[in-house]
Amino acid sequence: MPFARLGLEPALLQAISDQNYQSPTPIQESVIPLILAGHDVLAGAQTGTGKTAGFTLPMLQMLAAAGSNPANKTPKALVLTPTRELALQVSEAINVYGKYLPIRSQAIVGGVNMAMQIRLLKQGVDIVIATPGRLLDHVQQRNVNLSNIEILVLDEADRMLDMGFLPEIKRVIALLPNQRQTLLFSATFSNAIQNIAQQWLKQPKHIQVGQTNSTAEKISEQVYAIPREHKRELVSYLIGSKNWRQVLIFVRTKHGADRLQKQLITDGIKTAALHGDKTQAARNKALDWFKTGAVQALVATDVAARGLDIDDLPVVVNFDLPQVAEDYIHRIGRTGRAGATGHAISLVCPEEAYQLAEIEKFLQRKLPRVADTGYEPVSLSVQSDNKKPHKTNSSNKPTTPKRKQAITPTKTKPTRPTSKSKPRQRRP
Numbered sequence: 402m403p404f405a406r407l408g409l410e411p412a413l414l415q416a417i418s419d420q421n422y423q424s425p426t427p428i429q430e431s432v433i434p435l436i437l438a439g440h441d442v443l444a445g446a447q448t449g450t451g452k453t454a455g456f457t458l459p460m461l462q463m464l465a466a467a468g469s470n471p472a473n474k475t476p477k478a479l480v481l482t483p484t485r486e487l488a489l490q491v492s493e494a495i496n497v498y499g500k501y502l503p504i505r506s507q508a509i510v511g512g513v514n515m516a517m518q519i520r521l522l523k524q525g526v527d528i529v530i531a532t533p534g535r536l537l538d539h540v541q542q543r544n545v546n547l548s549n550i551e552i553l554v555l556d557e558a559d560r561m562l563d564m565g566f567l568p569e570i571k572r573v574i575a576l577l578p579n580q581r582q583t584l585l586f587s588a589t590f591s592n593a594i595q596n597i598a599q600q601w602l603k604q605p606k607h608i609q610v611g612q613t614n615s616t617a618e619k620i621s622e623q624v625y626a627i628p629r630e631h632k633r634e635l636v637s638y639l640i641g642s643k644n645w646r647q648v649l650i651f652v653r654t655k656h657g658a659d660r661l662q663k664q665l666i667t668d669g670i671k672t673a674a675l676h677g678d679k680t681q682a683a684r685n686k687a688l689d690w691f692k693t694g695a696v697q698a699l700v701a702t703d704v705a706a707r708g709l710d711i712d713d714l715p716v717v718v719n720f721d722l723p724q725v726a727e728d729y730i731h732r733i734g735r736t737g738r739a740g741a742t743g744h745a746i747s748l749v750c751p752e753e754a755y756q757l758a759e760i761e762k763f764l765q766r767k768l769p770r771v772a773d774t775g776y777e778p779v780s781l782s783v784q785s786d787n788k789k790p791h792k793t794n795s796s797n798k799p800t801t802p803k804r805k806q807a808i809t810p811t812k813t814k815p816t817r818p819t820s821k822s823k824p825r826q827r828r829p
């Protein structure tokens with residue numbers, strides 16, 4: 402089906418054609434007409450399937466139809482995202498799709514100077530794309546008035562509504578008019594989150610493209626079962642031997658990200674690191690270096706797990722498994738986007754066996770193991786007396802949501818390195 406059949410106006414069709422999009426993706430085909438018809442929408446679709454344009458295109462069309470009123474400087478639409486990088490990316494997408502429309506938009510994120518944001522807000526904007534904390538700072542200082550918001554989008558809605566963000570989101574929503582259109586988008590949804598979301602949606606249309614909580618279709622996955630102490634060496638070896646053009650490597654901690662970055666640089670691999678302890682300028686620079694190919698590897702915490710769109714990224718490596726099972730889907734979803742193929746590798750040590758089991762339970766399938774890792778085989782089986790209660794957000798019970806909890810590792814004893822567990826000779 403061509404985009405024109407979705408009822409989008411020529412200015413948007415031209416911008417879409419400038420992007421060389423041939424036809425809408427299935428999620429776009431489903432949600433665009435519903436949003437244009439004024440419905441609230443709760444939409445799920447796999448990573449990299451074009452959800453951003455799914456909400457941005459109709460939002461722009463509706464705002465343009467209402468006309469930009471320079472006398473009224475308050476925003477009409479608000480997009481909330483869980484991370485600054487994602488807010489900046491959505492803001493760029495709005496600029497790209499809205500380039501032929503007289504719509505003003507502004508990203509309002511933390512970690513950057515407030516004075517510039519205040520100046521821009523005072524000039525007036527139609528769309529604000531924000532992270533919740535910084536938005537509330539501006540509300541408190543009366544720099545922005547949210548009482549005329551007509552459209553609210555929660556991008557990565559399940560992350561936005563987990564307990565970490567819930568108090569802030571509640572405060573923002575209390576400032577918005579009741580009479581508004583609310584749109585929730587994510588690649589994963591638990592029933593608990595859907596239940597909270599119902600409070601803010603009015604007779605929403607539920608759209609699910611593909612199987613709920615599933616990974617993108619064209620990502621091949623592999624698990625390397627290896628002792629923790631060999632992970633660093635294996636990742637350097639794989640980068641060198643597999644000829645990966647670029648690789649995004651997820652680690653658990655900020656400190657771990659800095660350490661692995663240094664080690665990879667020592668191994669001769671151009672590497673940047675992205676995590677929440679860096680200044681926003683350094684975070685932007687690291688992502689920019691990676692996007693432009695100036696570095697081959699980016700080591701990141703889960704701040705990079707959600708929504709980031711890196712062109713043709715071939716490989717994602719889980720150096721450490723994610724703390725929350727859903728994040729496995731989001732992390733590996735940085736590859737295999739827009740119909741491309743991708744490869745996802747998880748380096749799993751015995752201490753992470755429980756996390757792996759939780760991820761497989763969430764995905765309802767086993768991840769394929771690499772038969773010969775080049776190291777002494779280690780077991781990833783979970784001892785039954787070590788099993789912890791299920792702690793992902795995937796509970797089907799409509800309970801009061803708890804703070805997104807970590808998957809607690811088992812107390813499996815680490816395998817003692819033996820002479821046999823020494824790595825085989827590897828090329829650098």
Ligand SMILES: Nc1ncnc2c1ncn2[C@@H]1O[C@H](COP(=O)(O)OP(=O)(O)OP(=O)(O)O)[C@@H](O)[C@H]1O
Pocket residue numbers: 421422423424425426429446447448449450451452453454587588707708709710734735738739
């Ligand atoms: N109709 C289309 N045809 C071709 N490419 C498209 C189309 N719509 C979007 N894209 C491209 O697909 C890529 C992924 O889109 P987007 O970032 O919106 O995915 P997403 O579904 O939000 O993923 P995630 O769940 O990871 O946030 C982007 O590079 C975008 O330019």
